Amino acid sequence: xxxxxxxxxxxxxxxxxxxxxxxxxxxxxxxxxxxxxxxxxxxxxxxxxxxxxxxxxxxxxxxxxxxxxxxxxxxxxxxxxxxxxxxxxxxxxxxxxxxxxxxxxxxxxxxxxxxxxxxxxxxxxxxxxxxxxxxxxxxxxxxxxxxxxxxxxxxxxxxxxxxxxxxxxxxxxxxxxxxxxxxxxxxxxxxxxxxxxxxxxxxxxxxxxxxxxxxxxxxxxxxxxxxxxxxxxxxxxxxxxxxxxxxxxxxxxxxxxxxxxxxxxxxxxxxxxxxxxxxxxxxxxxxxxxxxxxxxxxxxxxxxxxxxxxxxxxxxxxxxxxxxxxxxxxxxxxxxxxxxxxxxxxxxxxxxxxxxxxxxxxxxxxxxxxxx
Numbered sequence: 001x002x003x004x005x006x007x008x009x010x011x012x013x014x015x016x017x018x019x020x021x022x023x024x025x026x027x028x029x030x031x032x033x034x035x036x037x038x039x040x041x042x043x044x045x046x047x048x049x050x051x052x053x054x055x056x057x058x059x060x061x062x063x064x065x066x067x068x069x070x071x072x073x074x075x076x077x078x079x080x081x082x083x084x085x086x087x088x089x090x091x092x093x094x095x096x097x098x099x100x101x102x103x104x105x106x107x108x109x110x111x112x113x114x115x116x117x118x119x120x121x122x123x124x125x126x127x128x129x130x131x132x133x134x135x136x137x138x139x140x141x142x143x144x145x146x147x148x149x150x151x152x153x154x155x156x157x158x159x160x161x162x163x164x165x166x167x168x169x170x171x172x173x174x175x176x177x178x179x180x181x182x183x184x185x186x187x188x189x190x191x192x193x194x195x196x197x198x199x200x201x202x203x204x205x206x207x208x209x210x211x212x213x214x215x216x217x218x219x220x221x222x223x224x225x226x227x228x229x230x231x232x233x234x235x236x237x238x239x240x241x242x243x244x245x246x247x248x249x250x251x252x253x254x255x256x257x258x259x260x261x262x263x264x265x266x267x268x269x270x271x272x273x274x275x276x277x278x279x280x281x282x283x284x285x286x287x288x289x290x291x292x293x294x295x296x297x298x299x300x301x302x303x304x305x306x307x308x309x310x311x312x313x314x315x316x317x318x319x320x321x322x323x324x325x326x327x328x329x330x331x332x333x334x335x336x337x338x339x340x341x342x343x344x345x346x347x348x349x350x351x352x353x354x355x356x357x358x359x360x361x362x363x364x365x366x367x368x369x370x371x372x
Contacts, residue, residue: 008259012266019270026277033284138185145178190240201229
């Protein structure tokens with residue numbers, strides 16, 4: 001039995017309400033970490049990440065506004081509308097301002113989320129424009145198609161038709177192209193970010209053996225250790241997978257012409273906002289970790305620093321005075337300890353170097369070889 005438009009709208013309102021409740025929890029937590037520090041003190045205005053705060057506020061507005069529109073639309077269709085066709089006729093108004101505003105909510109939410117992803121990719125690649133040239137073109141292409149789709153929807157010749165129904169020769173190719181661009185952009189930008197972080201972590205491990213304080217429970221009760229960059233990579237992959245999955249499901253429902261597209265599209269905006277908040281929360285809630293990185297060369301070159309010859313005379317007045325000669329050879333091994341502090345208390349990327357003298361009050365390992 002095919003899902004009717006009235007049932008699809010009710011299901012969409014239910015899913016949007018459930019995920020909006022989850023979003024509200026994550027939104028409050030993300031605002032807490034954006035405006036307050038770990039001690040509960042309000043951050044100075046100069047240290048607040050204003051771009052993330054603005055994006056979080058915009059996504060919160062779009063998510064809440066979408067739920068409010070869905071609720072009003074259902075109340076109007078099932079209670080106040082008394083015309084022919086019942087609630088189904090009210091929901092099939094393509095040029096209705098409620099449907100147009102709901103389309104704008106989803107489109108602008110995807111534009112904001114994809115834009116933030118492209119911006120993060122630009123930052124992790126040291127602001128190299130060449131790296132994000134293609135993702136940026138995809139984002140601009142989706143922006144142009146989104147504006148075009150909204151214009152076609154508002155000026156449709158046949159106002160009583162569904163987005164998933166026949167008769168939309170102009171809208172369907174534009175929506176399909178725009179959704180494809182958004183999906184490809186999301187996967188590509190996430191992959192570039194993860195690859196960049198993975199390369200940096202591999203380069204670090206090639207020069208250092210990291211002692212990481214974070215533990216994770218692996219299979220069969222075994223504990224494994226991950227570096228901070230590996231944790232960040234995992235967070236980005238999981239959040240990106242969450243959003244990409246719901247976007248792909250929504251895209252498939254649109255291509256198949258199913259009315260469940262309305263339900264999945266209502267849930268997509270909420271999940272999109274949840275994924276954005278989860279990245280802020282999971283990175284901010286990680287404990288302050290001091291990563292002690294010790295670099296040890298496999299071959300310790302040693303060389304004699306000085307050869308001492310000591311003469312120990314006996315205090316006894318015996319005529320056959322005993323004279324003991326010993327040669328002391330001091331060997332210096334070239335070892336170096338490097339401590340890297342990733343704690344938030346320091347400036348970003350601060351690295352402190354401490355020699356053995358700082359830690360043991362002895363600058364070198366000394367080998368004494370006694371020669372009788």
